[in-house]
Amino acid sequence: MKESQDRKKSKWLTGGLAFTLAMSTILSACSSSNTGSNTGSSGQETGGEASKGSAGEGPVTISMMYNDNPSYPFNASWPVLEQFQKLANVKLNIQPTPDADYENKLKIVLSSGSAPDLVSFVPLKVYTEFAQTGVLLPISDYMDKLPNLKQKLDQYAISDELDNWTLKDGKVYGVPFMFESNMYTTAPVIRVDLLKKHNLKTPTTMDELYEVLKKFKEADPKSFPMANLNGAVGLINLSGSAWGIGPTHNGFMFNSDKNEFEYSYTSDNYKQYVSYFSRLMKEGLADPEIFTSSTDQWKQKMATGQSVFTYTWISELGQINADGKKNVSPDFELAPLPPIAGPGGVKGPSAQRIISAYVIPASAAKKPNFDKLLEYVNWMYSDEAINLGTWGIQDETFVEIDGKRDFTDAVKNGGSVQKALWNIGASNNNLTTVFTYDWFSKVLNSPLVDKLTVEANEKGWFPAVQKVPKLTPADKEEETMRTTTVNDLFMRTQEQFIYGKNSVDAGWDSYVKEINEKGVSKLLEIYNGTLK
């Protein structure tokens, strides 16, 4: 007994010893590799700083927080990235942060005052929250050093959109990532092969849409003709303007005739909206998971023919059509339609040409590389940088003949233009600042979208830019507090109305009363107060 215990003990000891040894090897290996890479990078950084001292020779290091999108995972050896650094004569020290948690990290980094020199892809919501607090640099104060940006802003006549990024103090705290012009990229899409098969007319109004969906349901009683993506918010974003209830700022629309803000989701139009969808739901014309489908589930519904109508990005149709042809029939074709008219008229989805902003922390102004940073930001708006960030590398991925740009045949015939661009680091939301019209149209490569865009501009399908009220910090706080309550109530009752748990006719008045009391009245007071 004792002997066996001894043996066990010695075994344990040897085991422990081996473990400790293994651990220490790993520890030392790791720490040595760490120090290795540390000295490597710090060496380069000191190199940069040293050269800063000697009259700006050699690249200056600019650190940058980067939104790492899983569609094009960050790769330090992208040729476009190398070109960016070479042409701008900077060294970009990029900190890729997963898209999944970007906003979280963004908030932590900004509130703890440890933001890098440049932060890309800051959405309006986060921007307004932090611009108020003074952690961001008022870039509008430095416009004289950013002539390229100024030129692009004038050229694109984007002042309406930019106004929403301007704070009450009249300053702008970021530089925009923007589209040159609106494109008809999201649309109602329908199975045109089925329209033809059942000899139906393309729907142009919500009532006609109802009739068409009803016919589809009769033809295939097991189906749910309408599906939706991105939940209740997604549906309102893409179809709201046709119903006259969008685009909004937290549900509030600016009425330019009366010169005041109004709450959309207590309007008659919104009442019609919920009544319409509750009827679709009741008659089995809309997918019961209309507000909960994930992207994958939604794709499955569309590609198996379970649903035949939805609102979505036209660029998603290629893949769904390919899968649909395999699963349903060789004729399978989902195609975009012009906007379906509702009480708001023939209106497409909201048009925001500024998608996000690049921001610089206020602390960067004191750093030695600040001048170079501004120079780099200005360079990002040069045609050279925009070409590189969108079209890629001249004569490799694109050619320019007589001022007209097009992709090379190798890129065009490679299966997917987008993929080819992603592979070299172009078409990247963190490196480029402008998506020009001709570029976007060539990437989409859909004559139909071009045609619809021309039509949209001619017929005024794009709704006016939604006005965002300019709030004082105290009002902003009040807004944040109230908005949560109001939105919760709005979402909850919307679901109850549409799923028929609460009848629209019976429950409407008490809903309006409750939501006004819960904060809408107060918010209207705040918002309209900003107009005086």
Add this chain to the structure above:
Amino acid sequence: MLYRRSTGFKWFMAFNSFVMLCITASILFPFLHLLSVSLSDSGAVVGGRVGLLPKGFNLEAYARVFQHPSIIAGFKNSIIQTMIGTAIGLFLLTICAYPLSKRALKGRKPLVLFIMFTMFFSGGLIPTYMLVKSLGLIDSIWAIVLPFSITPYYLLLMMTYFQGIPEEIEESAMLDGLNPFRILMQIVLPLSKPILAAITLFLTVYYWNNWFNSMIYLNSTERHPVMMIIRNIIVGSDLAGNVGQVGDTGDRVSTASLKAAAIMSTTLPIMVLFPFTQKYFAKGVMIGSVKG
């Protein structure tokens, strides 16, 4: 056989096995489904035709996952984080729990309460971030393994286990001339293999699965663990249009397959650990529940 096998008992056993089978199946089937989705053709996945067996077998989704520029470094980082984190955690937990398990220790109760306090109240994310930052740990592995090396819950488990070892053994060892440190190394730890194995497993799983701390504290891609990359593949924008981009229209791998492949390739390494440590694991979670 201690009891006679009555008909009733047989029925009971049959019923018992059936229920167990159902439970096992309910755990196993989603897993198998995910596996077959990861191995199936895009059309079949989107068409919802994939059940427990792959349709249109291909490995493209896995190829795509492993083509990710940082995935190999990610696996390496995860292994390093897990090993260092577990080793440090185990070491600190042991040398912290052992003295605290001694009733004779002066000020033991306030100390334990002090540690337990952190189970219920924390400083919050931003203060913790500022602390880690001011310690100069940002963007290094130590930001991941040091601040979280002592988990109060595991500490309590270990303390309870050490308290269960008869004091007489340690007293006799002391009479034989061992100092407290050697008592710990030569007497107590060899007797505590179940708890050490259980805590090792807990810590390993924790460090392997944890992406949040790495997301917050690490800035360079070359230090990111694989879970962070996988999470981005699974939860990040799955629709290019949402972020103002054009989707990749020619993609032959469905996002569902890609996600499934990503999940499979990171879960398998940690799952193979379970069969080997399971016997300790079962004991480990029951520690503290039986007294006397």
